[in-house]
Amino acid sequence: MRKPTVVIYDRLSRLLAEEATDHRIAACKAYAEQRGWEVVHIATDTNVSGATKLEDRPGMREILAWLPRADYVLAAKLDRYARSVLEFQRLLKAAETTKTTIITADGAVSPENASIIVNVLAAFAEYERDMIKARITASKAHFKSLGNHLGGLAPYGYRVSGPVNNKRWVIDEPAAAIIRECADRLVNHGVSLVSMARELNERGVLSPSEHARQRDGRPLRGNKWAVPALRDVLYNPAVRGWQVQAGPGLKRGALTNEPVLDAEGNPISTGPEILSAELWTNVRAVIDSKSKGRNLPRTGKSLLLHVARCSECDGPLYRQRRIVRDQDFSTYVCRAGVGKHGIHAPVVIIARHLEDMVTGDFLKRFGTMQLMRWAEPDGSAVIQLSEVTGQIERLAGNLVHLDPNGPAARVAVNQLRALEKRQAELQAETAHAVGRWVDAGGTIADEWKRRDESGRRNLLSDLGTRAVISPAKPGSPRRFNPERVELSYAGPAWVREVSPAEAALTALELEEELTA
Numbered sequence: 001m002r003k004p005t006v007v008i009y010d011r012l013s014r015l016l017a018e019e020a021t022d023h024r025i026a027a028c029k030a031y032a033e034q035r036g037w038e039v040v041h042i043a044t045d046t047n048v049s050g051a052t053k054l055e056d057r058p059g060m061r062e063i064l065a066w067l068p069r070a071d072y073v074l075a076a077k078l079d080r081y082a083r084s085v086l087e088f089q090r091l092l093k094a095a096e097t098t099k100t101t102i103i104t105a106d107g108a109v110s111p112e113n114a115s116i117i118v119n120v121l122a123a124f125a126e127y128e129r130d131m132i133k134a135r136i137t138a139s140k141a142h143f144k145s146l147g148n149h150l151g152g153l154a155p156y157g158y159r160v161s162g163p164v165n166n167k168r169w170v171i172d173e174p175a176a177a178i179i180r181e182c183a184d185r186l187v188n189h190g191v192s193l194v195s196m197a198r199e200l201n202e203r204g205v206l207s208p209s210e211h212a213r214q215r216d217g218r219p220l221r222g223n224k225w226a227v228p229a230l231r232d233v234l235y236n237p238a239v240r241g242w243q244v245q246a247g248p249g250l251k252r253g254a255l256t257n258e259p260v261l262d263a264e265g266n267p268i269s270t271g272p273e274i275l276s277a278e279l280w281t282n283v284r285a286v287i288d289s290k291s292k293g294r295n296l297p298r299t300g301k302s303l304l305l306h307v308a309r310c311s312e313c314d315g316p317l318y319r320q321r322r323i324v325r326d327q328d329f330s331t332y333v334c335r336a337g338v339g340k341h342g343i344h345a346p347v348v349i350i351a352r353h354l355e356d357m358v359t360g361d362f363l364k365r366f367g368t369m370q371l372m373r374w375a376e377p378d379g380s381a382v383i384q385l386s387e388v389t390g391q392i393e394r395l396a397g398n399l400v401h402l403d404p405n406g407p408a409a410r411v412a413v414n415q416l417r418a419l420e421k422r423q424a425e426l427q428a429e430t431a432h433a434v435g436r437w438v439d440a441g442g443t444i445a446d447e448w449k450r451r452d453e454s455g456r457r458n459l460l461s462d463l464g465t466r467a468v469i470s471p472a473k474p475g476s477p478r479r480f481n482p483e484r485v486e487l488s489y490a491g492p493a494w495v496r497e498v499s500p501a502e503a504a505l506t507a508l509e510l511e512e513e514l515t516a
Helices: 022-035 058-069 085-097 116-145 174-188 191-201 208-216 227-235 279-288 351-366 381-399 405-431 443-449 453-462 502-514
Strands: 005-012 038-044 074-075 101-104 156-159 169-172 244-246 257-259 308-310 318-320 331-333 348-350 371-374 435-444 465-469 485-489
Touching: 005 022, 005 058, 022 074, 038 058, 038 116, 058 074, 085 101, 116 485, 174 191, 174 208, 174 227, 191 227, 191 351, 227 257, 227 279, 308 331, 331 351, 348 351, 351 443, 351 453, 351 465, 351 485, 351 502, 371 443, 381 405, 435 443, 443 453
Parallel strands: 005 038, 005 074, 074 101, 308 465
Antiparallel strands: 156 169, 244 257, 318 331, 331 348, 371 435, 465 485
């Protein structure tokens, strides 16, 4: 008959003569002999704390390796295994998978009572875990309320500074300068995210991940700027200096991040702002207005998209690219007049000549005019109202995920009450506030030079530009004929929206100039 096998374990916190392991190992051998077990291995750890993880102890690693081949693991006393209930619970679970029993020579844990002791210790382990979790959660909540950085990398534009219990964000000026530049170009100069991402790469500006690696002295990986990365940097509430977190059930990201609020519903600040409230609000408005989502129609890249129209059906003309031997023969075409199913005569015109004509006339008429841009009401009341309203909506959405009788729900309800009070105050302030057009800081001609094709198309749209193309006469030469193009302008958007009557007069004056 096979004898049950046992491995003996002993641990010493300090290697002193009066604490030698011999007597404990001898006691374990005597216990095994009394039970009729065969001792197959003895492992010891010296100068090892009882709170040390199992896998960090050389002797315990030997015991773990023997578990599949042993019936019992024996130590003189329970505290020789671990002084942490959690670590002992981990050992019990490891032994359970191999059907090995953990026992002690002093009789505290024996083959007869092992299952009872295991259940009791499991309850203590769960209690210890809950206590640790509560302690960590309370500590994080405390430091979060103080605006401390809680770990990990700081958002792009910041770096972490300060002692362990008071880490804050300070502005990382090279990165912050890139954020300010891109925000200004997006809002005030109509430059697209695609163009800016490409230009940043051409200039050799490091992407957020590469910038952090260089700053920390880590090797670079060659990551480049991409449109989503640039969008996330500009859209993230962190550029206001606020702590952020994702809503319940959402993966953390720039589009799902929300400001962390204090008891009164105000965003908790961890550092200085990079973008002002007004500029950041306008940045988000521009990005939101251009967000289409997947599989939805997107505007093309041609200069005159939605500017060039068909005289027969008033439909848009689309640019068809055609390059032959490095020469551009691209055209603008009305799709409704193409092929055997066309509903009217073909409307096709050479693209580069049409674009040159529209550009020249546009800059002649408006090049010296001061460019204006739309700005939210000054004083930040409207912006604050927008932010507070958004915070109310997010908190209300979060409440459905919380235990209605729990402390988190009570905190959220108090925050909602404070926010609703602040919302009422801001609504009273903004009752008569309206947005306004402000000087963009240059002429339309200057801005035309700075913008890419999509930005120039926006300028044409802001001035109400319209180019109506008629079909070529039968038998006429296949060259560009400016007489087929009828140009008109509705006037600047900042005039049309503020004073429709004045805009109508401006449009009549422009029409008279064009026909004079």
